[in-house]
Amino acid sequence: MRVQARVERSVAAADLLREELAAWLAARAAKPGFARFGHHFEVLETVLYGMLSGIRAKLLAVTAADFGPDSGAAYARCHELDQSLLTVKRLFEWYAPKYDQRLDPVRGPVLAAADEIVRSCWWQPFDVLGRRPPAGPLPYLDPLFDAFATPRREVPRALRAPDDALVAELADELIPVISLPDWAVREPWWLVVAAHETGHLVMHDLDLVYEATAVAGDWADEVFADVYSALMVGSAAGWMVGELMHGLPVDGLYYPPLDRRLAIIGLSDPLASAMLELTVDGHRLASLAGAVDGRLVTAWTAALASDDPTITKVRSREAARTMIAAGVAAPPGPAVRRNLLAYLPTCGPPGTMGSAPPAGDVRALADRLTRRVLR
Template sequence: MHPERVRARLDRSATTALRLGHEIGGWMRRGHDDRRLHRFTGHLDVLDGVLSRMLGAVVREIEAIDPRAASGEAYRRCGELDGAVFTIRRLFDWYAAKYDQRRDPVLAGILACADEVVLSCWRQPFEDLGREPPTGPLAYVEPRFDAFATPRVSVPPDLRLPADSLVAEFVGRLPVPVVCLPEWTAVQAWWLTLAAHEVGHHVHKDLDPGLENASRDALAEATGDERWRRWALESFADAYSVLMLGPAAAWIVEELGHGPPESLTRAHGGYPPLPVRLALMAEVARQAGLGGAGAPGLAGAAGALLGLRAGGRTLVELSGLSPGWFAERGTVRAQARSLAGSDPFLPRLAEPYSARLLLAAAATVVDAGPAAPSALHANLLRHLPRCGPPGRLGVSPAGPPVARLAEELTGRLLGSTR
């Protein structure tokens, strides 16, 4: 084959890669300038650093192909590197679509609320330890029945097809955790309560590297039942959600899990049976000073979770919990009474805990019985984005430095083409 045709083939591959680089660079610049993404500048820096390094390595590989070599080999190598560019494209698109939801008129309002709730639940324990929180979770909405968290080293449910296996591997390695919320949050904002449990998974992973194993050991020892090792991660997230939201956390679990009696006695996934989950959450609430009858049979399990330590402090201490917030005359009850009206008076929304308490108040309204759901939703859309002090969802990633991670992923990407 004439060398000019080989050069044209090389140029096609190089042009495709360079065009993607320009697209990613332009999107990143717009993201940094967009007020709606101001919480995520740390995320964007991580993604830009990794994607740019990977794409640059692919371009250098294309440029290294000798157009005078055997044309079949040149074409074969170009095809392999085109596949690498597609992997980078798929990885970029997977993340960009989730940030871009904040530019969607239908979803922008609820995600502005979600960002404040996630931030409120995320940074509390890190700041109580005097640490800068690592890059925190990115919330997004998807047509799903439930919510889920994708921490680092997890595979997102929408990336489990064989064609996406390498993309899923990279998503699992990148220090940009995500929280998926069901689409009905866009019309019923109080379902953002689900975020507290999902953020709890990320806190569990990133607050202390030994915390997950410590949870398994503590629960198994406290209960004498090895099944709690399987249930430890979800039980930690349940306990964390109680410390963030009070009784509202249990209400949402019961609402999602409610079903025929015979279905409630089975454990599924990493969860204990629903009655056990609810009883554990009730006992966590009682031991944390939030009142209620609790569940004495699960005192050991609840105590094991609340007694977990990071930086020498217990989970309760790191949660920033004040039981008075949930008392009869406390902040949550007062806000619930106000939120039920058409023009609520909601002072003191600038505290780090304000978003989660306001959300707990909304769930209290719904749990209490008939209300005006459209008014409640509108009130949350109006007031949740006003909550909390200024801040970002972390500026430095958990895990290895970005440059080292980018080098590792680039090696994995190029290795997959040979």
């Protein structure tokens, strides 16, 4: 009876977490601000429920008959599975606050704009290839933004514990995230960082890591993202890097010197030329990413600075990335801030951040991650 009570205690904790997850998903699915992430929630539901079911099954297999008179061994096994359950909870807590920033009256409008910029940059090469992209990244605002334009995919300091490495690995396999600077709340033109961040993920999801490394060695990640962001938002990519890196030392192992990075973004450096020649299914990167429409950037630059702008053609895939490029080019001020937050969320065609993976692939992911988390 003692072993049974101990098992029931852990099973109840697993069931409580499932109820918490179900309530969170149901509440978010009903809110318009989360419509872009419906496929994310499908993936999270299948994977996290699968992990909880796997842990629950292992708990129910802990019986006095199996462990004999040694109740201590049964308790130890329950403790191991409690740690597996804690990993799932921490994984849920890794994602939930990032989505929930959209409920905040201050951060929500900025993230509505950020979502469209990321979606614009993310879909672009997949559209050209005629492919449906993976689920797509989750943008969020980070008060600890480290002034380096890299995806922040490590576990937040507030959640650090011995199992954080595992939580981070699990998160990497689920939904990628994109960290954006918190100061974009006041200066939304800083959302241009999203073009560079998205480039990091595109390189991996187009399976270009090997080819990019052959071109740029240890600099490959940054050089690819710099070239990609230049194609997405033009000279705004150079402004972003120049502003972030001004006066800071450069880690020469992973980053080119600042003057060379700016040349790469200007597409005048040999490394940029080599990156533009990378191909996927016969398509060069230069054609996969396209180029920002300079004339439209100029027109929108003037419009964004006015108090009563007339802005049309916002439903195209390129609209959001073109608009944020114009926002960087416009003189900073209240009108630009107001107009970016008003018009960016209206950009782009209907649809979600990416596309839902096939159900079989999601179930396979759930099984794989369940095996990883079980102790």
